Amino acid sequence: MFADPNVKRQDGSDILNVAWFGSFDDDAVELDATDPARNARLRDQLVHSLAALRPALSDPKIGDVVAGMLNLYDHRSIMAVGEQVVLVNWGALPVAATASEAAFAKHTDGTIGRFLQGDQSPRIPGKPWTARGLIEAPRREFESPLRTQTPAQGAGVATKTAETIQVRRPARLWPPALLAALFALILVYLLVPGNLIYEKEEAPDPTALAALETSNGELTKKLTMFTTELDKEACAIDRTLVGLPPLADGATPAAAGGANP
Incomplete structure (x- = not known):
């Protein structure tokens, strides 16, 4: 969480350049500049990481050093590197923040x-100032309101809950009852005489039936004739069925090559 500072003087002058290094390989951006979802995750991670420092802060040997490390120069010193929170410019404060305890707390x-x-709270070495954190410490034990109730009160709550359930339960019958009433209305509408009117079946046309019977008779004759011709030898089939002129009496069709069959 704490970036490693590397301090160098600039060209032999009194100006110090501090470079901050960490083990996370990603672009560093300010925590407040991250998107809401990522910001929420990183803020929660930072809270848990700082809470883990509680034993170190209370240690008599290193507590003051760790508390001094919690001082940040400004809000831009909290950086987001990927899914990690890194602190830079830690252990440093602007001059205005050291003017008074109120300025330090602000x-x-x-x-x-x-x-x-x-x-x-972070601390300044040699000063008794404190600036307590803004997050309320989590409660160690969850206390249910039912633990403080007497048996009579508990029975009253149970009775009231049962009554509430009994009152609300009939409301759940409204959807199926409404659907049943709708279907009943549709059924009554269909059963009322006159709502469903069917067209009367008309008698068939005798002329159309006669024409249909004549056509069917002609088709039957043709099918019979074709069936009869298919049973004959090829040379004996009626040539007129395939659009050829009939043979002269006593003539026979020539076979391939000019030979008589």
Whole structure:
């Protein structure tokens, strides 16, 4: 979480350049510049990471050092690198933040204090100032309101709940009852005389039936004739059926090559 500082002097002058390095390989952006979903994940991760420092902050040997590391120069010192939160410019404060305890608390609230628990605070070496975090410490035990009720009160709650269920249960019958009434109305409408009118069946036309019978008779004759011709030898089939002139009496068709069959 804490980036590693690398301090170098600029060209032998009194100006110090600090470069911050970390082990995460991704582009670094300000935490407040991330999209809402990613911002929520990273903020939750930072809160849990800072909460894990509680034993170190209370340690008599390193507590002051860790508390001093929680000081950030500005809100842009909290960076997002991929899905990780990295702190840069830590352990440093602007001059205005060291003017008074109130200024220190205000500066902390705008930087790291947003993510600290209420029992955590950064500190300035040599000053007794504190700036408690803005997050309420989680309750260690979940207390249900039912634990403080007497047996009589508990029975009253149970009775009231049962009555509420009994009152609301009939409301669930409305959808099927409404559908049943709708189908009943449709059925009554269909059964009322006059709503369903069918056209009367007309008698068939005798002329059309006679023409149909004549056509069927002609087709039957042709089918019979074709069946009879198919049973004959090829040379004996009626030539007129295939559009050829009939043979002269006593003549026979010539076979291939001019030979008589």
